[in-house]
Amino acid sequence: MLEVMMPEAFTFTMNEVPLPEVKENEVLIDMERLGICGSDMQIYHGKHKFMSFPIVLGHEGSGTLTQVGDAVKNFAVGDRVTVQPQNFCGDCYPCRQGLYNVCEKLSVMGVHETGMSSDYFVTDASKLLKLPAELSFDQGALIEPISVATAAIRKVGGVAGAKVAVLGAGPIGNLVAQVANASGAADVLILDINPKRLTIAEQCQIPHCINSSETPLEIAISECFGTDGADVILDCAGVQQTISSAVQCAQRGSRLAVIANFKAPVEMELVLLQRKEVTLYGIMMYLRQDFEEAIRLVAQGNIHTKELITNHFPIRQIQEAYQYIDDHFADVMKVVLTF
Numbered sequence: 001m002l003e004v005m006m007p008e009a010f011t012f013t014m015n016e017v018p019l020p021e022v023k024e025n026e027v028l029i030d031m032e033r034l035g036i037c038g039s040d041m042q043i044y045h046g047k048h049k050f051m052s053f054p055i056v057l058g059h060e061g062s063g064t065l066t067q068v069g070d071a072v073k074n075f076a077v078g079d080r081v082t083v084q085p086q087n088f089c090g091d092c093y094p095c096r097q098g099l100y101n102v103c104e105k106l107s108v109m110g111v112h113e114t115g116m117s118s119d120y121f122v123t124d125a126s127k128l129l130k131l132p133a134e135l136s137f138d139q140g141a142l143i144e145p146i147s148v149a150t151a152a153i154r155k156v157g158g159v160a161g162a163k164v165a166v167l168g169a170g171p172i173g174n175l176v177a178q179v180a181n182a183s184g185a186a187d188v189l190i191l192d193i194n195p196k197r198l199t200i201a202e203q204c205q206i207p208h209c210i211n212s213s214e215t216p217l218e219i220a221i222s223e224c225f226g227t228d229g230a231d232v233i234l235d236c237a238g239v240q241q242t243i244s245s246a247v248q249c250a251q252r253g254s255r256l257a258v259i260a261n262f263k264a265p266v267e268m269e270l271v272l273l274q275r276k277e278v279t280l281y282g283i284m285m286y287l288r289q290d291f292e293e294a295i296r297l298v299a300q301g302n303i304h305t306k307e308l309i310t311n312h313f314p315i316r317q318i319q320e321a322y323q324y325i326d327d328h329f330a331d332v333m334k335v336v337l338t339f
């Protein structure tokens with residue numbers, strides 16, 4: 001079978017390797033779709049701080065089971081699945097609190113260990129989630145990023161009846177806003193400086209889509225939400241300016257979540273969080289329940305997914321796909337590889 005390996009940054013090699021052996025608790029997935037993520041781009045550029053080459057990329061996959069180990073109970077050949085790509089120790093302090101998403105030995109498929117960019121992918125059955133018939137394989141590949149959003153909304157304590165502002169309308173910001181919308185938020189505002197991303201946000205029926213280079217966050221919040229402001233602000237942009245303005249604009253007693261991967265240290269006026277009693281949440285990945293919620297929301301038709309996928313490339317053109325994202329960064333949302 002084909003396995004796409006990255007020996008170093010900017011380089012893919014197409015290797016012909018034997019089909020992996022399937023142990024008793026494992027399954028073999030015939031891959032159908034694989035999403036490319038911001039973290040994949042960081043690896044591609046050699047800028048990811050927490051991985052090492054060589055690596056087989058890919059953590060946003062969907063496919064069909066073609067082999068099932070003898071001890072696997074709840075899955076059968078032919079099941080359509082997606083994969084929760086986290087391996088964790090189960091023993092460390094966070095694992096013992098049920099927070100395996102921040103396990104001290106967290107190993108993410110396609111980042112710290114072999115990922116899914118191969119014709120077939122072998123994994124432990126405990127990492128699988130079934131895709132209901134109404135979900136396409138494209139949607140299956142989006143369940144992982146949607147789970148980042150369902151996890152964020154869960155971790156901030158839910159948004160029922162809340163006014164929610166999302167900073168950044170890239171794939172994660174878009175999905176966080178959509179999940180907030182689908183989870184009972186009273187109103188949702190999303191901001192970006194990229195007009196294309198704002199147009200896609202509008203197509204996804206996010207209620208307020210505002211260009212922050214024309215309308216600063218403070219004005220946008222008061223125009224959309226009135227003087228009470230935002231109950232929750234979620235930063236999916238990850239730059240100095242957005243987090244500074246979020247800290248400035250956060251209402252007294254409100255909630256602020258950091259979902260973005262900040263690539264450099266930033267300055268923020270912490271005293272404002274203290275004096276306004278703003279609760280700050282760090283958001284890192286997800287739990288299994290967040291995958292289940294993501295699948296439920298998509299199956300109910302509550303998340304727009306077609307609008308998010310701007311391009312498909314065959315797996316053998318993975319180099320072109322990454323190059324395309326680099327060359328068209330402002331126009332690309334989600335690029336999905338096909339098998």
Ligand SMILES: [Zn+2]
Nearest residue numbers: 037038060145
């Ligand atoms: Zn991802």
Ligand SMILES: [Zn+2]
Nearest residue numbers: 089092095103
């Ligand atoms: Zn652990």
